[in-house]
Amino acid sequence: MSSVIATTAIRGRFLDIQNTVAQAREIHDQVRYVEDGLLISQNGKITYFGAWQDGQHLLDANIPVEHYPQQLIVPGFIDTHIHFPQTEMIGAYGEQLLEWLNTYTFPTELQFKEPEYATKIAEFFIQELLKNGTTTALVFATVHPESVDALFEAATRKNMRVIAGKVLMDRHAPEDLCDTADSAYTDSKALIEKWHGQGRNLYAITPRFAPTSTEAQLTKAGQLKAEYPDVYVHTHLSENKNEIAWVKELFPSQNGYLDVYHHYGLTGSKSVFAHCVHLEEHEWQCMHDTDSAIAFCPTSNLFLGSGLFPLHKAWEKQVKVGLGTDIGAGTSFNQLQTLNEAYKVQQLQGNKLSAFEALYHATLGSAKALSLDDKLGNFKQGKEADFVVLDLNATALQALRQSRAKNLEDSLFALVTMGDDRNIVATYVFGQCVYQA
Structure with missing residues (x-):
């Protein structure tokens, strides 16, 4: 350090x-x-x-x-949702969420099993955040523990507060990118012991999203959260309508997408769900009741055609919201540019985003979403x-x-x-x- x-x-x-x-x-x-x-x-x-x-x-x-x-x-600035391995595939053309993952994301993430490669991109990523005024970030790595090590090592060299975790993914992805329920648990546990609370580093249990984890893996993720209640949970929720329909097919016994995470003990005050563009009424209530947080990612929601996040509804329902660039579906590391898009997303819904509210979301509001407003913001x-x-x-x-x-x-x-x-x-x-x- x-x-x-x-x-x-x-x-x-x-x-x-x-x-x-x-x-x-x-x-x-x-x-x-x-x-x-x-x-x-x-x-x-x-x-x-x-x-x-x-x-x-x-x-x-x-x-x-x-x-x-x-x-x-x-x-x-505080970024509440970003993928460091997707840095090099920013601005990938022409797909919506599920096709975009298969066409661009998974092939890119396969490279991160090489520690040398992970280190090179992690260094670039941290420098890019700092160059854009971002001092804290909640970050997706890949399924490889090496990617987590590389990121935390790069952040530690700058004394930077980063929250990150190994992706959990044991189905519906290329075989070389899948772990298992047991290896996900074992690897995550070792990484928590190694990094959580070391310097300014914090750990997040990170299922990519419900469709890429089996029930066995989500059970293990819930077990980890119960064993380490102080760590974060970071995943995706209700970004795209086809994704939501797929979740309902895969988990017919659950009452919608959020209930899958809630059922496995993955909601709570340190749980951050990216997107939440299409939440149902009972899901808004569950977000409020569990004190879970949303990462609002306007740039990527527009880029992937996912929809318009109803920020006014989050205020109405008293749900914590942070701002996320969501690199690489998002097209800029810069939170000013992200707020520019956030303003337009609200305009399209007949709502306004004032300059001071914009500053709040990029700083103290995001700190609150990450349960860090006692330390930052x-x-x-x-x-x-x-x-x-x-x-x-x-x-x-x-x-x-x-x-x-x-x-x-x-x-x-x-x-x-x-x-x-x-x-x-x-x-x-x-x-x-x-x-x-």
Whole structure:
């Protein structure tokens, strides 16, 4: 693990959301903007945040202060659903979910049994996240334990908080990509013991989706969750209508798709279900009752033609939602671009996504979805010092638009609508600068 600089001091314009909320309309009251602020971190944790005027006396003369007077500093972006092995097949043409898996995904993932190959892509993947201002991610690996090792090793070198796990898949996939119920259990158990809680790493039990796991394997997954209640569950749910119909054929005794996971003990406060585009009423209720979370992946839902996620319904039903890029069906690592698509997905349903709500979903809302809002998501004292420095004028067009911004909210909305990796000036993880443009 890279050594942690004892003290970091950052001066600049800061923006965050102070507290989690129950309704979108409450976010505006939680917005905190400090025009000339100071953030001090020691050993990766925030020890002071507030006005420069009030905090500068806390700094010894020998502590260098990084000053970003023109930029905007926000909490690090949090990606609640992404596939690291699919990095190289981003933008694969022309299929919907089930065909896309068979045509592109499975052949790509076969390569990850080679540790050297897994290491190469893991390094690239972590660098790409940081370059896009993403400081925490919930990640799918492949069925190979080597892929999990490679990812956690790459994340550890940056002191980065990553949640990941080995894919469980014992049917309806190429033979070389399948494990068994027993090997899935044994391999996952060994990986949990090795990685969960080591540094900032956390583990997720990861069935790909219900159709690729037998009842025996889902039983073993539930057993793992019972033995290690502190680990996560990460899988897919109700992304595509053909997929939902297939699940109902495969599990006729269960009351729909979510009930398959619920039946095997895989719902709960640390269970994150990607997509949830087509949930039925009783499934929304189950998500709420079990405190399970949804990863909203607008870019991939549009790219694969899966449908429009009803974000307003999640607020109405009080279900936690995080934001996911879903690389490689998603077409960008960048959470600003993902929010741009999220806005359009809501517009198509006659709803609005405000700039401040967008910021909430990319930061504190996603931290809450991952049960990490006590550690991440804003600049509260004691939290982990993960943040990103943004240039609002990264292009000539952005600079022109920003010069016409009416207020902070309008300025942020322009960033969300037009932003991409060019806006990322620097990314800080655990108090250290790990990426600079």
